[in-house]
Structures are given as structure tokens and as C-alpha cells.
Amino acid sequence: MKENNVHEGCIEQMQRLFSERLYSDVPAxxxxxxxxxxxxxxxxxxxxxxxxxxxxxxxxETLGSIGDLExxxxxxxxxxxxxxxxxxxxxxxxxxxEIPGLQN
Numbered sequence: 001m002k003e004n005n006v007h008e009g010c011i012e013q014m015q016r017l018f019s020e021r022l023y024s025d026v027p028a029x030x031x032x033x034x035x036x037x038x039x040x041x042x043x044x045x046x047x048x049x050x051x052x053x054x055x056x057x058x059x060x061e062t063l064g065s066i067g068d069l070e071x072x073x074x075x076x077x078x079x080x081x082x083x084x085x086x087x088x089x090x091x092x093x094x095x096x097x098e099i100p101g102l103q104n
Contacts, residue, residue, distance in 0.1 A: 002068065004050075006041040009075055013038050 001007040008016065017038045021028040028036045041047070054066050063069070077083040 001042060001047060002071070004047065006044070006047065008041065010079065 017036070020026075021036050021038065031037055057066060074083055082089075
């Protein structure tokens with residue numbers, strides 16, 4: 001999907017759900033069961049054809065070359081605030097932060 005410029009992470013997919021499906025001037029299309037879907041990009045016929053070809057060639061030995069394991073790893077860590085570019089994880093920080101409007 002990255003090679004076809006249709007890759008989106010979890011947050012981007014949720015953004016598209018809200019901006020293009022739920023809060024849009026265009027009524028959301030639904031599937032046969034009335035569900036709003038945001039898996040349309042990965043379910044495209046050309047993408048599914050590529051996936052089938054890759055699955056047919058997938059082995060323990062080939063997975064590293066046909067998959068984006070590094071990208072998956074980075075995306076997973078980023079979801080939880082780790083491996084974020086520009087963050088110095090060795091810097092001492094004060095984790096006690098007053099947030100106006102919240103009671104202790």
C-alpha cells in the first residue's frame with residue numbers, strides 16, 4: 001500500500017472516517033449490512049491482487065524482504081509514544097504536570 005500511496009496508519013484511517021464519512025457534506029456510503037467502511041483502500045482489487053501474490057511467496061525467509069517489518073515496528077512503537085523522531089528519551093523530565101481544569 002505504501003508503494004501505491006494508499007497507506008494510512010490507525011490515526012489517519014480514523015481521521016478519514018470522521019472527515020470523509022461521518023462529518024462530511026456527502027452522505028456516507030455503506031456496505032450491504034449498513035456499515036460505514038474505511039477499509040476501501042486496502043480492499044481495492046489491485047491491492048488485493050498484490051497481497052495474494054505476496055502471500056503466495058511468503059515464507060519465514062522471505063518475509064523480511066517482501067514485508068515492511070521495520071515500518072510496522074516503528075508504527076507500533078509510535079502509537080505508544082516511542083521511537084518518535086526528535087524526542088530525547090534520555091532527557092530528565094518532570095512527569096508531574098499541572099493541567100488547568102483537572103482536579104488532583
